[in-house]
Amino acid sequence: MNLARERTRWLIGISILGVLPFVLPGYWTYQLSLAGASVLAALGLNLLTGYAGQISLGHAGFLAIGSYVAGLLTSSFGGSWFWIALPLAGVITGLTGLVLFIPALRLGTIYLAIATLGFGAAVTQVLLKLSEVTHTYEGIKVPGPAIGEISLNRDLTMYFITAGVVLALLWIARNVVHAKLGRAFIAIRDKEIAAEAMGISLPQTKAYAFLISAFYTGIAGALHAHIVGIAQAEVFNLGTSIQLFSMIVLGGLASLPGSILGALFLSLLPELLKLLVASQQYYNVIYGVLYGGLLVLVIIFMPYGIWGYLVRTSFKFPKARKFLTGA
Amino acid sequence: MLKVNQLSKHFGGLKAVNDVSFEVRAGEIVGLIGPNGAGKTTVFNLISRFLAPTSGQIEFDGHHLFKYRASQVVHLGLVRTFQNIGLFPYMSVLDNLLLGQHRDFHAGIFSIALNLPKARREEALRTDEALKLLGSLGLATLQSSLVSSLPYGTQKLIEIARALMAKPKMLLLDEPVAGMTSFEKERIRKLIQKISADGQLSILLIDHDMSFVMELCDRVIVLSFGQIIAEGAPEEIQKNPAVIEAYLGEEAAVVET
Amino acid sequence: MENLWLYLQFAINGIANGCLYALMALGMVLIFKTTDVVNFAQADMTMLSTFVAYTALTSWKWPFAGALVAAIIAAFIVGLIVERFALRPAQNAPVISLLITTLGVALIINAVAGGIWGYQTLPFEYPLKGRLFSIGNLSFTKHNALTVVVALVLSLGFFAFLKFTKIGIAMRATAQNKLAARLMGINVDRISMLCWGIGAAIGAVAGVIITPTITGINLNVMVSVMLKGFAAAVLGGFTSLPGALVGGLLIGVIENLFIAIPVDWVGQFRETFVFALIILILTVRPHGLLGETAHRGT
Structure with missing residues (x-):
């Protein structure tokens, strides 16, 4: 890892993120914030599925928990609680991640898929029931973040908060992936027995994978609630879990840049398409065929995702490769 | 260093390892040989805790191994390699x-x-x-x-x-030279000799390449149908009639080379 | 005493529902065994063929049996196309990615069906109404009877097909070891394609029979049926065809018994309970009820 080159990449990333809201219309700032939340969730899922090899079709459950925890806190105590609610949502969601770690100890991929799928469905059902009790059928109204009594411009503030959190958690993910924990993740994914022979504890490593993954996704849920201004259980359903899964496969399994690419692409695709197609009826058909077709085609022509494809192609162009991989 | 005491592992009616006892002393290189299906890898899996024994004891460096999980064995200084590369x-x-x-x-x-x-x-x-x-x-x-x-x-x-x-005290090598060219075998042999030269490291290895085992090992243990049929210095083993009989047929030729 | 009748009645309904979940599971297991793909497009493939049956019934005025045949043929063809053009070219991708391929297929089918049939729920008329016979307070509807008979005939016929026909044996060989099957001269690609066709067709039968019991037909009506089929398949062991049947019946019965329990929150949390139960069973038996326990390899 070349440090100078890596620093350049971070600086480029930060400056683009800093300039964007001032050149784009407000609506796109909002859409980018939402995409940022998806990037976080995709990073979390990729750490779990791409690196540690533990499939999850229930990550919508973590998004829902994160958004409810943060939403309940700020709606009850005010927007100035946002700064506590955000990390707390991550921690609490992280701990619920350990619920899934228990079946993961015993189950193979397909069996874990159904267990996580059940977890996602259960979370939605419980939260819906909770909404009945609290009489918040339309969801919880969530205030924007505030400092003391001063409330801040929601869209712009949430954009910069999301961008900051994404960068910070991306950096943490990079550290984790390049250290002993990341190596342990890949080891248990590829050869459980050899991993144990090296002294890697399967329960401990899987617990960390679920904890970290749920933490990231919980933060993403909390951000989502504050960007949109509402925490609602039905928003996060099986479709959400599957879309997250599509993001990481499309971008590239076990790749941090891949998670970002996949998440940005799939979050912004419908918005971009709306610019091109006016009629609602045609829109649905075109969107479905385009989205589905892309998934099918990417896996045929880029079996290791968009990022994997870029890296492979860049072998023909040494300078570009150095920039992409930093190696 | 390693003491295996009356170790047995039965899979249903199959006695894969049956009442096996042996010892590997500090700094020693011991070969574990035997025809296919003799239970060699099962012994390795028992020592490295990937299989639970039917009965018996294993002591390593003063620790009762069966108190430890597979991922903890390496903490004691016992490290293994795998037949098909781990x-x-x-x-x-x-x-x-x-x-x-x-x-x-x-x-x-x-x-x-x-x-x-x-x-x-x-x-x-x-x-x-x-x-x-x-x-x-x-x-x-x-x-x-x-x-x-x-x-x-x-x-x-x-x-x-x-x-x-x-930084192990003992290595378990499962077929370190299987499927290699003679040049590669030579390289592995030199490496093993080098790392055990200071007498600090014990090695227990399985291989089918008899000249490799005989040249390298201080002592050889022969397993057949889950039981030890012979144990001793390489030259004794090569002359042992029970060993030759166990290998008769498919691998008789190998013993002679 | 009255409660007992109620539970029995729900159990009977559960068996009928379970038969349909079992058929859904059977289709998915067949596809998984031969091609290693978990087919998440099963719901939309089934939805599409059910819409074909709908059109045959309403627009073309075909009899019910004819509509069923039309649905089966449509499903079979869709299955062949999906295997040939979406999955076979993607053979180099990691298996986990193929899940996304089937998802892409689902999205395409869903979008196309939406374009053709629209986004409303359409009424699906059903010829078999009323009860066949009753014992005490228990009623056996004609629909329940038909469901059970169809599921039985179809699965027995399918097992016989696998056991006694040349193609069936080739399918089993492919499921067990692709390389060996190829060396034996079996055209594995064609077998995979055929399994996709048959898997889809079995799903279509379940779809056409189950739709009238739900409110009607729309684009997403099959998703929960497929998920229960998937759960059933997993519960049964996912590689076991009889396991798929057992799993389907179990889930159908358990789910209906949860409805019967006269406590409000039990019914409301029914799906949560069903899944919790599945997770519990899997924790005790990690390879399902009838699945083969694989040895841990290096």
Whole structure:
């Protein structure tokens, strides 16, 4: 890892993120914030599925928990609680991640898929029931973040908060992936027995994978609630879990840049398409065929995702490769 | 160093390992041989705790092994390699070696996540050690290659190197030279002689290549149908009629070479 | 005493529902065994063929049996196309990615069906109404009877097909070891394609029979049926065809018994309970009820 080159990449990333809201219309700032939340969730899922090899079709459950925890806190105590609610949502969601770690100890991929799928469905059902009790059928109204009594411009503030959190958690993910924990993740994914022979504890490593993954996704849920201004259980359903899964496969399994690419692409695709197609009826058909077709085609022509494809192609162009991989 | 006492492992009616007792002393190189299906790898799996025994005891360096889980055995200084290579194919050679030292990383989750000096120092220190070891094996240029892109013989060598990274008191090598060219075999033989030269490291190895085993080992144990049929110095084993009978047929020719 | 009748009645309904979940599971297991793909497009493939049956019934005024045949043929063809053009070219991708391929297929089918049939729920008329016979307070509807008979005939016929026909044996060989099957001269690609066709067709039968019991037909009506089929398949062991049947019946019965329990919150949390139960069973038996326990390899 070349440090100078890596620093350049971070600086480029930060400056683009800093300039964007001032050149784009407000609506796109909002859409980018939402995409940022998806990037976080995709990073979390990729750490779990791409690196540690533990499939999850229930990550919508973590998004829902994160958004409810943060939403309940700020709606009850005010927007100035946002700064506590955000990390707390991550921690609490992280701990619920350990619920899934228990079946993961015993189950193979397909069996874990159904267990996580059940977890996602259960979370939605419980939260819906909770909404009945609290009489918040339309969801919880969530205030924007505030400092003391001063409330801040929601869209712009949430954009910069999301961008900051994404960068910070991306950096943490990079550290984790390049250290002993990341190596342990890949080891248990590829050869459980050899991993144990090296002294890697399967329960401990899987617990960390679920904890970290749920933490990231919980933060993403909390951000989502504050960007949109509402925490609602039905928003996060099986479709959400599957879309997250599509993001990481499309971008590239076990790749941090891949998670970002996949998440940005799939979050912004419908918005971009709306610019091109006016009629609602045609829109649905075109969107479905385009989205589905892309998934099918990417896996045929880029079996290791968009990022994997870029890296492979860049072998023909040494300078570009150095920039992409930093190696 | 290693004491195996009346060890048995039955799979249903099959007695894969039946009342096996032997010892490996400190600094000794012991070969475990026998025809296919004699129970050699089962013995390895029992020692490295991947299988629970039907009965018996194993003591390593004064510890009762059955108190430990598979992932804890390496903490005691007992490290194994695998017959069909236990390297992680989609990791670089360097990362594989660092995994060999997994237990020596003490930085907690927070110092890893925030890349604190403690985690960085540790990472740098271990990387240095790994590179030194690679250099001494003449493999320094391969540090960032993906393991899956390397030839079989080199992978086997790297797997032994990874085991050495754990600074073991004892190595269990499961067929270290199977399927190798004679040049590659020679390289492994020299490596094993080198690492055991100071008399600190005990080695228990399985292989089917008789000349390799006989040349390298201080003592040889012969398993057949889960039982020890002979034990002794290589020259005694080569003359032992029970051994020759066990190998009669498919592998009789191998014994003579 | 009255409660007992109620539970029995729900159990009977559960068996009928379970038969349909079992058929859905059977289709998915067949596809998984021969091609290693978990087919998440099963719901939309089934939805599409059910819409074909709908059109045959309403626009073309075909009899019910004819509509069923039309649905089966449509499903079979869709299955062949999906295997040939979406999955076979993607053979180099990691298996986990193929899940996304089937998802892409689902999205395409869903979008196309939406374009053709629209987004409303359409009424699906059903010829078999009323009860066949009753014992005490228990009623056996004609629909329940038909469901059970169809499921039985179809699964027995299918097992016989696998056991006694040449193609069936080739399918089993492919499921067990692709390389060996290829060396034996079996055209594995064609077998995979055929399994996709048959898997889809079995799903279509379940779809056409189950739709009238739900409110009607729309684009997403099959998703929960497929998920229960998937759960059933997993519960049964996912590689076991009889396991798929057992799993389907179990889930159908358990789910209906949860409805019967006269406590409000039990019914409301029914799906949560069903899944919790599945997770519990899997924790005790990690390879399902009838699945083969694989040895841990290096």
